[in-house]
Structure formats: structure tokens, C-alpha cells
Amino acid sequence: MTGAIVIGADPFACGALAFAGVTPIGVVDPDAPAAAARLGLLHPGVLFEPYPVALAEAHPAAIVGGAGLVVDVSGDEAARLAANDACRVAGVPFTTAAVGEKGALVLSAPGHADGCWRCAGVSAPAGQMPAPLGPLAAALAVAAGLAGTAGVLEVDAATLAVARRAVPPLPDCAACAAQSS
Numbered sequence: 602m603t604g605a606i607v608i609g610a611d612p613f614a615c616g617a618l619a620f621a622g623v624t625p626i627g628v629v630d631p632d633a634p635a636a637a638a639r640l641g642l643l644h645p646g647v648l649f650e651p652y653p654v655a656l657a658e659a660h661p662a663a664i665v666g667g668a669g670l671v672v673d674v675s676g677d678e679a680a681r682l683a684a685n686d687a688c689r690v691a692g693v694p695f696t697t698a699a700v701g702e703k704g705a706l707v708l709s710a711p712g713h714a715d716g717c718w719r720c721a722g723v724s725a726p727a728g729q730m731p732a733p734l735g736p737l738a739a740a741l742a743v744a745a746g747l748a749g750t751a752g753v754l755e756v757d758a759a760t761l762a763v764a765r766r767a768v769p770p771l772p773d774c775a776a777c778a779a780q781s782s
Contacts, residue, residue, distance in 0.1 A: 604648075606668045608656050608684055609675035610636035612643075618672070619644040629656050629664060630675070656680040661687035665695075673697035685709065685718040689776040707768070716770035717777055 605623050607614050610630035618626050619640070625648035628637050633651035640649045652664055657679035665671050665687045673681050673695070681697050688695035688709065696708040697718060709717040770777040 603667065603669050605670040605672060606652075606665055608671065608673040608680055609677075611674040612636075612640065614672050614674045615640050615649070616643065619647040623669075624648050625650050627652055627664065627668065629654065629659075629680075631655055657683045662691060665693050666691045668693050671695045681718060686776040686779070689717050690779045709768075716768040716774060719776055720771045720774050721768045 604625040604627070605618050606627040606629060607618065608629045610628050610632050615626055615628060615636075624646070626640075627650045628640070629652040630636060631653055633653045637649035637651040641647070652659070654664075655677075656664065656675070657677065661683045665684060671684055671688050671693055673684050674697075675681065684697070685695055687693075694708065695718070698707075707718050707721050709715065
């Protein structure tokens, strides 16, 4: 596969990729067959490949390997971390958006000196899944991935202040260490 993988059957993320001319688009979600069929009707020139699994319970490396970009819009921290780790090892760009104390959009681009989702320090504490940012986040995650913007874009919900910061790899990050080996 060259195209992209979207984790979570999100019509906004899939639609943004389709409008950008990306094909095929793999859809990873337990409801993927129905979502891929609906998306195929909306975007007849794009091949949507369903992966009817929860990524964290599947073999993530087999799903993300060979993709040109992986976009996580699942809102599931276990899936987000599994995708992050598999993408770092496979050398596939990975982008995700989530809400914690601040909203954050992260693009982890292998081959750059930047760290990954784990290094960004945005993950929710155990048992507290961050909510997805919604359609805007899906579109931003896709745009960041297509533009190749690496790092973290943080939005403070209280002040609406936006800041971009680089993400250095943490010395003890297993995902980044696996990429460099």
C-alpha cells in the first residue's frame, strides 16, 4: 500500500485525504466495511480498503507498513500509542490530534530528529482517554501530514493561544530507539 491509513472511521479525515487525491485509503475501525462502502459512494475515484479491527488489538505493523501516511482520529489512546510505535519502527509519518489539558496536534515524521507522540508528553493518564478534537482536528491532522509539518501544535482551550514546539526524542523512548536501530 502507498496511500494512507486512517485509524477511526472518520468521514472528515477520509474525505480530506480523498480530496487531496490520496488513494488507496485504508480505514481501520470495527465498522470499517460499512464506512468504506459509504465513503466509496461519496468518492468514487478513491479506493477505500477496510480493516475491520481495533488497531490496538490487531497487528499494527502489518496494517501501517507500506503506507505513505497514518492519520489517527480514533480518540483511543491505546490505538494511538500502538500506531505511534508501529509507525516509528516502519518509518511511516504519523499524525494525530487529541484533547488533554490542552488540545494537541502531533506529526511524527521518521527521518527527522523529532520525537514521537510518546515524547510529546500529551498522552492521557492511564484510564483517561483524551477525546478527539472533532472534524477540525481531523482536517488539521490530515493537513499536517500532507504538508510534512513535524512537531506539536498546542491549543490552550481557556485562552485559545496556539503554540508550535519541536519535540525532541526522549532518551528512554522505546519507539524512537526502535526507529534508529
